[in-house]
Amino acid sequence: MSLVSIRIITANLNGLVKFYEHVTGMPVVQYTPDFAELQTKTATLAIGSTRTLQFFGGADVAQASQNRSAIIEFLVDDVEKDYKRLVDFLKPYLVQKPTTMPWGNKSLLFRDPDGNLVNLFTPVTPETIKKFETKT
Incomplete structure (x- = not known):
């Protein structure tokens, strides 16, 4: 699967x-x-x-702009570079500037116009770099 x-x-x-x-x-x-x-x-x-x-099945199956449990994640080459490129554009949507997470990714968190949480991340520890090396 x-x-x-x-x-x-x-x-x-x-x-x-x-x-x-x-x-x-x-x-x-x-x-x-x-x-x-x-x-x-x-x-x-x-x-x-x-x-x-x-x-x-009809309009009650899902509701737009109601997500508060899922994060849409994009693996990027350099989250700091993307942050610099997007900083002005993301101002109204920004949740957290690039921050290194305990599990080894540096993450930039923001919401899209519907409120969905989005994470651009770059692996930064040897373990996470190895984990994602086949995905880039």
Whole structure:
């Protein structure tokens, strides 16, 4: 089994597409007015409008802008470099400047426009560098 995708449900598809393109520097492919994907080497961040919920059982299946338990994480080459590139853009969204975590990653935490927590991180200890060397 492989985890291949995480999907965000939003009432602001165009806003999230622009946000994630800016943050990652990667293109987000918008297949329809209601569905887009940011494809990385290891997984896909899908973005679906609230109108897509009809295909999953109705509007009550998920609620846009309500996430308070998951973190969307992106492995980056140099989190400090990304922070410098994004510092002005992320001001209204910033949760925590780059900080080394006890488990060996340096993490930059911020929220997207819907309030989803996002972590850009770089492994900094020998153990975490080895752990992620096949993912870069």
